[in-house]
Amino acid sequence: MSRRTTVLTDDLYDYFLEVSLRESDVLRRLREETARLEKAQMQISPEQGQFMTLVVKLIGARQALEIGTFTGYSALCVAQALPDDGKLIACDIDEEWPSFGMRYWAEAGVRERIEFRSGPAIETLSDLIHEGLEETFDFIFIDADKRGLDDYYQMSLRLVRRGGLIAVDNTLWHGKVADDAVHDDDTMAIRGFNARVIDDDRVDLSLVPIGDGLTLLRKR
Ligand code: SAM
Ligand code: CA
Numbered sequence: 001m002s003r004r005t006t007v008l009t010d011d012l013y014d015y016f017l018e019v020s021l022r023e024s025d026v027l028r029r030l031r032e033e034t035a036r037l038e039k040a041q042m043q044i045s046p047e048q049g050q051f052m053t054l055v056v057k058l059i060g061a062r063q064a065l066e067i068g069t070f071t072g073y074s075a076l077c078v079a080q081a082l083p084d085d086g087k088l089i090a091c092d093i094d095e096e097w098p099s100f101g102m103r104y105w106a107e108a109g110v111r112e113r114i115e116f117r118s119g120p121a122i123e124t125l126s127d128l129i130h131e132g133l134e135e136t137f138d139f140i141f142i143d144a145d146k147r148g149l150d151d152y153y154q155m156s157l158r159l160v161r162r163g164g165l166i167a168v169d170n171t172l173w174h175g176k177v178a179d180d181a182v183h184d185d186d187t188m189a190i191r192g193f194n195a196r197v198i199d200d201d202r203v204d205l206s207l208v209p210i211g212d213g214l215t216l217l218r219k220r
Contacts, residue, residue, distance in 0.1 A: 005209050021047055027076060030104040034071045037097075042070050044143070044169065048211035049077035052141070052167065055216070056081035059165055061138035065128070066090040067121045067152050068144030068169075072101020078141060079110040091117040091124040092144070121148060125155040135161045143169040146186040149193050157202060160219050166203070168193070172213025 008016060023031075023046045034043050044052075056064065056078050062085070064078050069092040079088045092098050095118045105111045117124045121144050140156045142149065149168070156166045170190060176182045177191045194215070197205060203217040 017047060021050060023050065024080075024108070026104050026108045027073065030071065030073055030076065030101060033100070034073060037071070039070070043073045044077075045211045048214060049074060051208070051210055051214070053077045053081045055165065055167070056139050059138060061165075062086045063137050064088040064139040064141070065137050065156070065159060066141045066143070067125070067156070068092060068142070069098045069101070069116065070094075071097050072105060074141060074143065075101065075114060076105055076108055076110065078139065079105065079113045080108060082110075082113055084113075086113055088114045089117060089124075089128070090114055091119070091121055093118070093120050121145075122151055122155075125152065125159065128159055129155065134158050137161065138164045140164070140166045141169065142166065146170065146173075146189045149189050150196075153193065153197075157219060162219055164219050166217040166219070168215040168217065170212045171207055171215040172209065174212060 006012070027046065027049065031043065031046060034040050052074065061081070062083060064082060064086070066075050066078060066088060069075050069090040072090070075088060075090045082088060090098065098116050102111065102116070105114055137160045140160050142152045142156060144152065153166065153168065160166055171194055173187055173190045176187045177194060197203070197215065197217065203219055205215060205217045207213060207215045
């Protein structure tokens with residue numbers, strides 16, 4: 001009986017993918033094209049994408065929001081889990097990277113489900129609040145600049161419905177959060193978020209050690 005999370009060696013990780021990863025052809029091609037970009041490491045891993053697809057289906061989400069889209073891999077994972085009349089609002093400060101992913105969204109038949117909004121996330125989230133969309137989202141994925149994390153989390157708590165889910169990416173931050181010698185702004189932002197959220201009684205939570213750490217927070 002195991003008392004801690006199993007560490008994934010390279011061999012075990014290969015096995016894990018071999019026996020559980022079901023990545024569609026469209027997702028694989030989007031990942032391969034993204035891999036040629038300098039910033040490719042920003043994309044979530046395929047097993048995390050598959051996990052998010054499953055979670056979004058499990059909670060029966062219809063309205064979803066993504067903060068930080070990059071080339072659209074995670075957006076496609078979420079959108080394909082929504083019903084035909086479901087909607088994902090995906091936002092990014094950059095317009096070029098998401099436009100790259102839009103071709104794949106179309107190919108996967110989910111382009112109509114995704115509304116892309118460009119601009120700083122803080123402005124997009126304020127707009128959504130002013131449009132009367134508080135407490136309407138079933139699922140929100142936070143994966144933009146880490147310095148904005150606290151603001152994105154507080155605004156997401158207003159936008160998500162009771163019983164809805166917020167997923168915060170990179171909460172293990174390649175181990176830097178647990179290294180006292182590291183004090184850069186991004187690490188401090190994630191470390192601070194992790195330290196505060198464990199005492200946040202507005203949510204139930206679990207930090208899932210998949211990808212670079214994915215904290216799931218269910219609004220009470
Ligand atoms: N979720 C994406 C995926 O898995 O493929 C990866 C997102 S990437 C880690 C972070 C994204 O946040 C980048 O595309 C970047 O342009 C965007 N970003 C950075 N600062 C932002 C801001 N202030 N507002 C909105 N998006 C921002
Ligand atoms: Ca990420």
